[in-house]
Amino acid sequence: MTTLDVVTFFVYLVGSVTFILGLKFLASPVSARRGNRLAATGMAIVVGWVFVTEFLLREGGLTTVWILAVGIPVGAAVGVVGARRVPMTAMPQMVAIFNGAGGGAAALVAAAEFLRDAGGGGELLPVTFMVATLLGAVIGSVSFTGSIIAFGKLQGIVSGRPVTYPGDKVVTGALLAGILVLGVILTLVTNSVPLFLVFVALALVLGVAAVMPIGGADMPVVVSLLNSYTGIAVAATGFVLNNYALLVAGTLVGASGGILTQLMCRAMNRSLFNVLFGAFGTAGGAVAAGAAGDQHIREINAEDAAVLMAYGRKVIIVPGYGMAVAQAQQTVRELMDLLIARGVDVEFAIHPVAGRMPGHMNVLLAEANVPYDRLKEMDEINDDFPNATVALVIGANDVTNPAARTDTSSPIYGMPILDVDKAEHVIVLKRSMAAGFAGIDNPLYSDPRTTMLFGDARKSVEALVAGVKAA
Amino acid sequence: MNEAVQTLSTEALLQAVFVFVLTAFVGYEVVSKVPTMLHTPLMSGANAVHGVIVVGAMLVAASSEGPLRIVLALLGVILGTINVVGGFVVTDRMLEMFKRRPDAKP
Numbered sequence: 001m002t003t004l005d006v007v008t009f010f011v012y013l014v015g016s017v018t019f020i021l022g023l024k025f026l027a028s029p030v031s032a033r034r035g036n037r038l039a040a041t042g043m044a045i046v047v048g049w050v051f052v053t054e055f056l057l058r059e060g061g062l063t064t065v066w067i068l069a070v071g072i073p074v075g076a077a078v079g080v081v082g083a084r085r086v087p088m089t090a091m092p093q094m095v096a097i098f099n100g101a102g103g104g105a106a107a108l109v110a111a112a113e114f115l116r117d118a119g120g121g122g123e124l125l126p127v128t129f130m131v132a133t134l135l136g137a138v139i140g141s142v143s144f145t146g147s148i149i150a151f152g153k154l155q156g157i158v159s160g161r162p163v164t165y166p167g168d169k170v171v172t173g174a175l176l177a178g179i180l181v182l183g184v185i186l187t188l189v190t191n192s193v194p195l196f197l198v199f200v201a202l203a204l205v206l207g208v209a210a211v212m213p214i215g216g217a218d219m220p221v222v223v224s225l226l227n228s229y230t231g232i233a234v235a236a237t238g239f240v241l242n243n244y245a246l247l248v249a250g251t252l253v254g255a256s257g258g259i260l261t262q263l264m265c266r267a268m269n270r271s272l273f274n275v276l277f278g279a280f281g282t283a284g285g286a287v288a289a290g291a292a293g294d295q296h297i298r299e300i301n302a303e304d305a306a307v308l309m310a311y312g313r314k315v316i317i318v319p320g321y322g323m324a325v326a327q328a329q330q331t332v333r334e335l336m337d338l339l340i341a342r343g344v345d346v347e348f349a350i351h352p353v354a355g356r357m358p359g360h361m362n363v364l365l366a367e368a369n370v371p372y373d374r375l376k377e378m379d380e381i382n383d384d385f386p387n388a389t390v391a392l393v394i395g396a397n398d399v400t401n402p403a404a405r406t407d408t409s410s411p412i413y414g415m416p417i418l419d420v421d422k423a424e425h426v427i428v429l430k431r432s433m434a435a436g437f438a439g440i441d442n443p444l445y446s447d448p449r450t451t452m453l454f455g456d457a458r459k460s461v462e463a464l465v466a467g468v469k470a471a
Numbered sequence: 472m473n474e475a476v477q478t479l480s481t482e483a484l485l486q487a488v489f490v491f492v493l494t495a496f497v498g499y500e501v502v503s504k505v506p507t508m509l510h511t512p513l514m515s516g517a518n519a520v521h522g523v524i525v526v527g528a529m530l531v532a533a534s535s536e537g538p539l540r541i542v543l544a545l546l547g548v549i550l551g552t553i554n555v556v557g558g559f560v561v562t563d564r565m566l567e568m569f570k571r572r573p574d575a576k577p
Contacts, residue, residue, distance in 0.1 A: 033567065054530060091515070104550045224514055234523065253517045254498065256499070257514070
């Protein structure tokens with residue numbers, strides 16, 4: 001080991017520590033930003049040091065430095081523009097696309113390593129090297145195409161409905177089996193390059209086939225899982241390159257993404273298996289179509305709704321994706337301020353899976369300067385609904401659906417929900433009577449305590465603000 | 472057989488496995504305490520951390536020979552940079568919104 005190698009070792013160690021601390025500091029809103037910046041600094045140090053040792057100090061290192069001169073500015077420009085331009089509502093798909101990029105990069109690194117070493121004569125490459133390389137290539141590829149499909153579903157380019165066809169599970173199973181068989185052949189029989197390319201192609205198709213049957217409402221879980229996959233793919237390339245920075249960072253994300261995925265599934269009271277293979281939302285669509293005919297919906301106008309809240313004791317606001325889409329969070333904050341000024345107690349009830357990602361609502365409301373001690377998690381606020389004069393549901397649907405408590409045939413039966421139907425009055429702001437993202441009928445809307453205020457969430461809240469001012 | 476493959480000696484591999492297992496526990500422990508409201512930034516922040524793959528792409532680029540490997544390295548560097556830069560910037564943007572308010576509890 002040269003002195004340079006020793007320094008490299010410590011640079012990787014420092015980088016790894018900043019990654020761990022970065023994730024640790026994310027546990028509190030006070031330190032979270034510092035943590036992210038710390039991890040970014042550690043990353044910059046690692047990247048800078050690798051540039052110095054591999055390109056500047058190594059003999060002949062400058063011959064390929066143009067790859068960085070082209071690749072890094074291009075990648076950085078795309079990353080910065082994407083990250084800055086994206087509206088807060090589109091955050092989940094942005095994370096999906098960045099994750100796909102990472103997965104793709106991991107697959108490319110694994111492929112490049114294989115292609116360098118393969119075909120060098122009769123002798124097979126070491127089994128450990130092949131296992132790590134193939135894992136990096138297959139998981140990275142699945143994450144790459146899977147993330148693109150997840151992005152498409154969240155963005156509305158690909159149908160958000162579960163796309164299924166007879167025998168789709170057989171096809172997915174066959175792809176998986178083909179990948180396994182090819183992997184074994186590549187490791188033990190022949191390091192054939194064409195076979196490797198088929199192996200990667202199957203993995204790319206598997207990514208598409210695995211995500212297409214999953215409904216749009218479950219995409220956050222999928223993004224989280226694919227995030228974890230990319231971490232594992234990166235860890236595998238860490239084994240291939242015997243590089244501890246890749247190994248530690250990849251493993252860290254693989255493990256943390258795994259537990260995050262579990263937490264999300266638990267919040268919906270469903271197993272990961274059910275999310276991945278349940279084609280959630282297809283059965284519910286049919287139920288909704290059948291039941292919509294005999295519902296009795298009562299409408300309310302904005303003035304009456306405003307008066308109800310302005311003279312109430314307590315208003316609990318339940319935000320959902322509808323608020324995000326309409327960009328209504330600023331107006332909602334205004335409504336909160338007005339009601340508080342009149343002596344009404346205002347709190348927000350945040351369901352763990354409200355919106356398209358856990359914590360999605362918190363981010364949006366924080367953006368609108370709603371103090372975070374007014375945001376209550378489900379367990380904290382559910383007992384308070386009976387004390388509320390009004391529960392104001394803004395574009396949330398499935399997380400308020402009482403069918404989850406009682407109707408064993410409902411696809412969301414057993415999911416913990418916000419008990420909005422226990423409030424004195426329930427006012428639901430909704431664009432139309434169309435079924436929610438998961439395509440499930442919601443009996444809350446025909447509850448006698450419920451009145452509906454139809455229209456774009458922001459326009460409706462603006463009308464409520466005007467109404468409260470006039471009251 | 473070349474250098475990169477040889478460095479993956481049994482000893483190096485076992486050490487790497489050791490680090491891998493311990494890191495997995497660290498990842499699990501660190502994340503299991505994060506509150507729901509920070510799950511989105513957490514996912515995004517973790518996403519940025521695996522952007523370290525750009526280092527792998529750089530290592531491949533440094534030893535690239537032949538047009539195919541150069542193309543793979545270039546694409547790897549581009550995608551890896553998108554991941555790492557985009558990931559950190561977007562996380563920072565989200566966390567900026569969690570700054571403390573005068574009337575907020577710490």
